[in-house]
Amino acid sequence: MPAPLSPDAPSLLNALALGSRALIDAHFWSEGVDQLLAALGEASGVNRVWIFQTIERNPNGVLQDFVFEWASSSHYRERTQKRFRFFTTLIDDPEYEEMVNRRERGDSHTCITSKVDPGSLRDNLESQSILSMVTVPIMVDGQWWGTLGFDDCEREVDWEGAGLQALVISAELIASAIYRQQLTRRQRQVDLLQQVAACGTWEINTRSGATWCSSALLLSLGYPGDYARLPLRRLLAHTMPTDRLRVFGLIRECHQRLQTQCRIDVQLRVASGQWRWHELVMESYYSDDGYLARIGGLVIDISQRKKSEEQAWAAAEFDALTGTRNRRGLANHLAQLNGQAEAAAYYLLMIDIDYFKHINDRYGHPAGDTLLVEMAKRVYEALRPEDCLARFGGEEFAVTAGDLSHQQVVQLGERIRQTVAQQPFYLTAGDSQTPMMVTLTVSVGIAPLALTSDLDHSQAVAVAQADQALYAAKEAGRNRVVAHWQP
Numbered sequence: 036m037p038a039p040l041s042p043d044a045p046s047l048l049n050a051l052a053l054g055s056r057a058l059i060d061a062h063f064w065s066e067g068v069d070q071l072l073a074a075l076g077e078a079s080g081v082n083r084v085w086i087f088q089t090i091e092r093n094p095n096g097v098l099q100d101f102v103f104e105w106a107s108s109s110h111y112r113e114r115t116q117k118r119f120r121f122f123t124t125l126i127d128d129p130e131y132e133e134m135v136n137r138r139e140r141g142d143s144h145t146c147i148t149s150k151v152d153p154g155s156l157r158d159n160l161e162s163q164s165i166l167s168m169v170t171v172p173i174m175v176d177g178q179w180w181g182t183l184g185f186d187d188c189e190r191e192v193d194w195e196g197a198g199l200q201a202l203v204i205s206a207e208l209i210a211s212a213i214y215r216q217q218l219t220r221r222q223r224q225v226d227l228l229q230q231v232a233a234c235g236t237w238e239i240n241t242r243s244g245a246t247w248c249s250s251a252l253l254l255s256l257g258y259p260g261d262y263a264r265l266p267l268r269r270l271l272a273h274t275m276p277t278d279r280l281r282v283f284g285l286i287r288e289c290h291q292r293l294q295t296q297c298r299i300d301v302q303l304r305v306a307s308g309q310w311r312w313h314e315l316v317m318e319s320y321y322s323d324d325g326y327l328a329r330i331g332g333l334v335i336d337i338s339q340r341k342k343s344e345e346q347a348w349a350a351a352e353f354d355a356l357t358g359t360r361n362r363r364g365l366a367n368h369l370a371q372l373n374g375q376a377e378a379a380a381y382y383l384l385m386i387d388i389d390y391f392k393h394i395n396d397r398y399g400h401p402a403g404d405t406l407l408v409e410m411a412k413r414v415y416e417a418l419r420p421e422d423c424l425a426r427f428g429g430e431e432f433a434v435t436a437g438d439l440s441h442q443q444v445v446q447l448g449e450r451i452r453q454t455v456a457q458q459p460f461y462l463t464a465g466d467s468q469t470p471m472m473v474t475l476t477v478s479v480g481i482a483p484l485a486l487t488s489d490l491d492h493s494q495a496v497a498v499a500q501a502d503q504a505l506y507a508a509k510e511a512g513r514n515r516v517v518a519h520w521q522p
């Protein structure tokens with residue numbers, strides 16, 4: 036038997052150079068792999084170069100798929116054979132098991148069939164008329180992704196040495212092409228997810244000021260998705276100036292506490308030029324000496340959520356018909372005043388439309404609604420900006436006013452009464468196109484309102500007293516103002 040041949044290392048290196056260029060240039064990474072295998076096959080003179088992808092390793096065997104092949108002639112092609120489609124090789128032979136273990140560890144394996152101990156590995160090689168074989172595992176991210184193999188059916192080749200080194204480099208080139216392709220695919224998925232979820236990712240290097248934004252974020256801010264790098268000042272210009280100061284303040288606070296995560300709601304100017312609410316989730320990265328090195332994180336468009344919250348807040352605090360505050364809105368307004376203002380003299384004025392039932396009976400409920408809206412507008416005009424008007428229910432309104440003497444608040448009640456009574460309201464009822472003139476009057480009851488720490492109680496007292504005064508006004512003939520302190 037002649038001594039085994041050694042592959043020509045310079046030809047293999049040349050093939051490697053050609054193949055690596057193909058891997059970089061190819062539009063699809065698989066085309067690059069095909070070209071690399073062909074270059075290596077031709078340079079080494081073997082009959083077949085192949086790649087098996089590892090699908091699963093289980094205790095009994097390995098499930099693989101035959102994914103790439105180059106053959107020196109069609110006679111040596113095997114990939115098209117059905118038996119190589121997702122095939123399982125049973126581990127029933129120590130030599131074969133050792134070979135699989137080596138592949139899993141990332142070690143290459145060479146063999147000359149005539150020197151392999153009898154067993155399933157040798158049977159397998161002989162059944163394919165292979166005289167010598169070399170396999171190099173393709174390790175992607177530390178995992179046995181697959182195997183690059185060279186079969187020679189005409190020669191016994193000794194691959195040890197420079198030839199094998201070239202094959203190891205080939206497997207690494209293929210592994211990095213696979214890794215790149217996996218990253219690109221994942222990147223695309225992340226981009227899609229960010230677009231669907233209206234969010235983006237960003238990072239700022241605090242030392243250099245260099246920024247990085249995901250393509251979804253760039254697109255939402257009005258830049259092309261592949262925009263190389265936004266200058267920091269341009270990125271900051273997308274943040275509402277007042278919010279920018281809050282962000283800086285929060286970062287400073289986090290830094291002092293060496294806190295790594297924080298969040299804040301800010302308004303960002305988006306592609307349309309509108310300001311939209313976003314949630315900034317920030318992660319700080321510190322260097323070993325405690326220096327803030329990078330800040331990055333998520334930015335999520337929450338404008339829809341903010342809008343719903345505002346709508347819910349408005350629904351909870353404002354009256355849907357007249358647009359004035361409701362009972363809860365008035366209570367919250369008073370609670371806010373209580374937090375800020377000195378406990379100045381405050382008053383509650385209860386305003387009730389006289390004989391409103393007649394209006395509904397005569398002109399219909401929708402006309403009555405219109406009158407309530409118009410009435411609220413008129414009362415509002417009689418008030419000072421700091422006074423608060425609320426619809427308490429039905430045809431009853433309440434006003435809170437502060438910083439007035441007893442006499443002044445009675446004058447305010449009088450002004451409200453007059454503004455309603457002095458000018459008629461105009462209504463269209465039913466199918467009639469001609470507006471009808473309706474005169475209205477209101478009765479007003481006034482009581483002092485103490486802004487105390489137990490606001491619920493003092494408000495209830497004021498409502499009861501103002502109601503008594505209102506009742507007195509109704510009893511006295513309506514269209515009048517009565518204060519609780521008046522005899």
Ligand SMILES: Nc1nc2c(ncn2[C@@H]2O[C@H](COP(=O)(O)OP(=O)(O)OP(=O)(O)O)[C@@H](O)[C@H]2O)c(=O)[nH]1
Pocket residue numbers: 356387388389390391392393395399400401402403404407428429430509513
């Ligand atoms: N159109 C309309 N009517 C309402 C609304 N809420 C309450 N009302 C009506 O307001 C009327 C109140 O009637 P009453 O409590 O008897 O009082 P009034 O007729 O105004 O008489 P006095 O208060 O005694 O002067 C009822 O007919 C209610 O149906 C509303 O939202 N829209």
